[in-house]
Amino acid sequence: MAETGTTQPTYEGGCHCGEIRYRVTGVAIFAAYCHCRSCTMSSGAPLVGWATFDEKSFAFTKGLPTDRVSSPAVHRTFCPTCGSALTYTHAERPDQIDVTLATVDDPVGITPMCHVWVSEKRPWFAIGDELPRYTEWPGSTLA
Ligand SMILES: [Zn+2]
Ligand SMILES: [Zn+2]
Numbered sequence: 001m002a003e004t005g006t007t008q009p010t011y012e013g014g015c016h017c018g019e020i021r022y023r024v025t026g027v028a029i030f031a032a033y034c035h036c037r038s039c040t041m042s043s044g045a046p047l048v049g050w051a052t053f054d055e056k057s058f059a060f061t062k063g064l065p066t067d068r069v070s071s072p073a074v075h076r077t078f079c080p081t082c083g084s085a086l087t088y089t090h091a092e093r094p095d096q097i098d099v100t101l102a103t104v105d106d107p108v109g110i111t112p113m114c115h116v117w118v119s120e121k122r123p124w125f126a127i128g129d130e131l132p133r134y135t136e137w138p139g140s141t142l143a
Pocket of ligand 1: 079082
């Protein structure tokens with residue numbers, strides 16, 4: 001349950017089977033829909049919604065996820081039993097952690113603000129909103 005007011009919000013979440021749980025405190029730094037092939041292949045979904053937090057405020061509270069290096073400098077975690085994709089970290093921004101928005105129990109106040117890596121979007125998926133669409137990361141060419 002996300003809290004509001006002067007206290008920092010606290011979010012809890014976890015995988016589909018319940019083996020892995022996590023908690024993260026603080027306002028999301030960034031949130032976006034990613035269409036890159038690494039995300040879609042890792043999740044089996046047409047796109048992945050991510051929320052970015054201060055890495056120090058994140059902790060797994062139950063279970064031990066599988067940690068996989070999915071591309072150079074990138075670690076993704078998954079539930080070893082049900083396969084839910086949980087987190088993403090990149091060596092170039094070690095103070096941040098991305099959390100799959102779909103696994104947050106009650107994502108009050110977190111709304112994706114753009115689409116990233118639209119250059120790798122699956123051709124059969126049609127974006128149906130008016131958010132900015134970047135070919136790669138924010139600041140890259142608009143798609
Ligand atoms: Zn699980
Ligand atoms: Zn991605």
